[in-house]
Amino acid sequence: MDLGLLLGFIGTWLLIAWALIAGGEAQAYVDVPSVILVCGATTTVVIFCFPLPAVKRIFAVTKSVAFAKVQDPQKLIEDLVSYAEIARRDGILSLENVTKDIDDAFIVHGIQMAVDGVDPELIETIMESELENLTERHDAGKALFETVGKYAPAFGMIGTLIGLVVMLKNMDDPAKIGPGMAIALLTTLYGAVIANAVALPLADRMAKRSGEEVLAKTIIIKGVMAIQSGDNPRIVERKLRTFLPPNMRADSDAEKEAA
Amino acid sequence: MDLGLLLGFIGTWLLIAWALIAGGEAQAYVDVPSVILVCGATTTVVIFCFPLPAVKRIFAVTKSVAFAKVQDPQKLIEDLVSYAEIARRDGILSLENVTKDIDDAFIVHGIQMAVDGVDPELIETIMESELENLTERHDAGKALFETVGKYAPAFGMIGTLIGLVVMLKNMDDPAKIGPGMAIALLTTLYGAVIANAVALPLADRMAKRSGEEVLAKTIIIKGVMAIQSGDNPRIVERKLRTFLPPNMRADSDAEKEAA
Amino acid sequence: MDLGLLLGFIGTWLLIAWALIAGGEAQAYVDVPSVILVCGATTTVVIFCFPLPAVKRIFAVTKSVAFAKVQDPQKLIEDLVSYAEIARRDGILSLENVTKDIDDAFIVHGIQMAVDGVDPELIETIMESELENLTERHDAGKALFETVGKYAPAFGMIGTLIGLVVMLKNMDDPAKIGPGMAIALLTTLYGAVIANAVALPLADRMAKRSGEEVLAKTIIIKGVMAIQSGDNPRIVERKLRTFLPPNMRADSDAEKEAA
Amino acid sequence: MDLGLLLGFIGTWLLIAWALIAGGEAQAYVDVPSVILVCGATTTVVIFCFPLPAVKRIFAVTKSVAFAKVQDPQKLIEDLVSYAEIARRDGILSLENVTKDIDDAFIVHGIQMAVDGVDPELIETIMESELENLTERHDAGKALFETVGKYAPAFGMIGTLIGLVVMLKNMDDPAKIGPGMAIALLTTLYGAVIANAVALPLADRMAKRSGEEVLAKTIIIKGVMAIQSGDNPRIVERKLRTFLPPNMRADSDAEKEAA
């Protein structure tokens, strides 16, 4: 579960909700036809722009970005090194028992193939294909949320124009102008909130998460390949550490090696 | 027929129509001079910006994007492999009978050339030239719809300014302000709807469809070339699968090969 | 004469003129000081941004883009092949008589140099330098019109702000607000029309025309070089056809060669 | 301490404060709920967009950009050359005493490693890793402030819409319109000030400072490497001067060498 993302999302919405309630008239902000127009038209336009399978996949991708455990690369390296130690000490087949206790399906699949004696090149190809798959889903998710962030305010504005036209046409009673305009503005508000409190931040976050997952999965692939080839655990660790970003690497191995 | 595109298009317009009718005064949104100004000026500006032949071709391209059957790459590979099997078993000339049952003109043309003994290099050149042709038409279509999406709101704003000037000039009767302003805003509404519910989504969709068609046509070209050279059907399949995006490829061949 | 461009330009302006007249008060849209401010300041800012020679050349470039005959590449190739046939049959000197009947100064200059026995490399250098010249002028024209399209709306807005300030300052008589605002809005209208009905479409068109002219001139250069070297007319045609975009090429030579 | 940055920051805020007070009603600009909405939602959206560790690091980075001493590259080269002279005259171990008087931790760490006889390649790797680290932190800081500069005005607009809707709904008392609208506009004002007087200039400045620090640190790395290898101080100076931008270099070494 990505704490920052959830905190940020919930916090943003609590603030907006508080702002709506603070005025003492929260029900003034609810207009069902406006909600249907903005949310509906944004959805149909996304279906218009994107192939259906991409649209269907979006909930799964969003859920995985929001709830998937972010793997700590340092912890990951420690785990992979410990598997390498087991493989070296007790033979690679002994990893079969270990896989039962591993949560991450990607590591399990990799180690299982190594245990089964699948050709190393094929292991690498299969795992990299799964990784490519993942980035592609993240990229498609990002593009989809950017599209939402582009069309939601546009349909918000269209809704406001539709509301303004009728209101202005019947402007003989000035007392009605205010409430009519209030309702007309709601679609603009909905569009702005959908774009800035949901779609655009999700697109930004997905791009950053993609980078984090590619790093973790790349470390796993290199780790499984090293375990499979029976490398010395110390060498496995050194190899994997080169994938860490400099600020993580500096903490640990610089001092060790300098010693 | 591209279900998503049509669903998205019809859904978007139903929602807009519903929003117009829901206010109880749908006729308030119809102003023929405003329609003529926005649609007319957008059309003439597109003719201004683009060479005439490109403008003429746009309807054909749009129709083909909206109604052409999207080819499933997996089904396509199966078909091509089955043709390769026939060619290998009964000789390449036996494909002549098969072509009668194939819908796709591109495959038929390719196989026909192979059956006619046309030089392989020439087959490839001709088929790739048709593919280039197709992408070029899609690119031109995308550019044209983006131009519509840029100028329609601009002429919407120009129409609103034209309406505002006359309305403001005669503002001695305050009761007329509302209706005058309502009509002035219509062109802005029309421009925003044309851009966001037609032109820009079509441009987005065309770019994505172009990618799908390039994939299908590339698979066909490689398939015809392999059939022509008398490759083993199993090898043909393996070659063609490398063109599948990873998420399609992973389903099938990874497991097969891993077995 | 580029029919599409002129149709588009005239059509756009007829529609705008019709919209102005349709309201029954066309004179409401004419305010000489506003015209002077927007057109004047846009012109002076362009002189500010661009070196004077570039500004001076712009009328010539615009006229040539609007009125120059668009050369049909297929017709051009036929002509060049026919000259190649004459040169091969009657000797290159016999082309001297032919040049009298050719309209295009670029072809005439090229053939004349070939007839005069100018060194082939030098012919190519001179012709390519003229072509570079042409693209450079088109690029400069595009940049200049984009600058107009950027500053005209900006000075339109500045004019409106200038008008609003005086109007608001004297707002003691509410009856005057309307007409004052109407005049203030005129500069915004002028700026939007200059940008969207003249400058930006011309910039777009110039970029596209540049591409068409580069194609035609490249075919001419290659054709003159082939004529000069005494190539077989059939080979000349084949060489030149490779410069056609795929959609023109596919019509003709694919079938011919496949035959 | 970066004088320009602090002067610019304080000056901008003094001017804004003066503008608020000049109207005689500074308290009109303080609305606690508006401050909470704009600042709060901008903060939560940043937490939504960025991984938590990146958000936490931002204060340290900002403080270091604002208060860190900007190193003068020319002074730096003089210092490094003087250390090279000491090392050459009295042996590299004599630098141990010198390091006590050096402020810059990066130089001290580098020289200390050289004195300790750490392998030259390792010294370079460690120092470059620290430099990479620094640029990465600056880049992340720039991206974060750009995100603030994007969402602060967006939530300012959302706040204004929220205020407008309630105000318009209760528009029966025209006397209340003004004050209600005044408060509604405050969030737009806050958003614009946060973006233009804090976030966007900080993002710009961080990019420029990053360039200055990379230059200084690169000179230090090359200097330490040259000291470690016992180069002639004159050669050290010449090597380091090549890293100076041309306008600094021209002052000094051109004349010297020309002499």
Add this chain to the structure above:
Amino acid sequence: MDLGLLLGFIGTWLLIAWALIAGGEAQAYVDVPSVILVCGATTTVVIFCFPLPAVKRIFAVTKSVAFAKVQDPQKLIEDLVSYAEIARRDGILSLENVTKDIDDAFIVHGIQMAVDGVDPELIETIMESELENLTERHDAGKALFETVGKYAPAFGMIGTLIGLVVMLKNMDDPAKIGPGMAIALLTTLYGAVIANAVALPLADRMAKRSGEEVLAKTIIIKGVMAIQSGDNPRIVERKLRTFLPPNMRADSDAEKEAA
């Protein structure tokens, strides 16, 4: 002195001044606090964004762009060829007398170094370093004016919001609305004028001038190098002409060589 730039600048300001006076109330546009806010905050933000030395250098760069004589490349080549003739006829030392009559310090410095027998490679390095210096100053000037063009309208909007809030708060007297709004709008007007009539055109012009100066200085460098090496003046001319843009080159050398 760059006639176009000055004409454009003065013309733009005369038109704006005329528009302000034409309304008969030029004093309505002068509000000292608004001037201080917009100009002041734009200046302090620029000091915030840019290192102080870059800000200081900006006046010198602007003055040099506005008043420096634009060198005609054709005239420059003629001059350099005549120096080459003198050097070839009377020996390179005879150029010492010539340099007294040359205005351009860059040519004088180059020839002086050649006369003094400075190593050719060093001459080239020094001159290119001065050229790099120049482009760098122009680039920094362009970036600085673009920053002004970005923040001036932003602080104009902030000023208008500040004015609106106070005005709306005290809206009990409707007669005051007009004048209050007029003053509030002034900062938006100032910001738009600073951006569109000063900063953005200067940024555009600086980029174009940079290109012109790089051309002139490159010709001078190549010319001095050729003079120094004692090349035949005819060869010097031919070499230098290759640096002319095609439209200048075509006039002259094509015909000459074709002859």
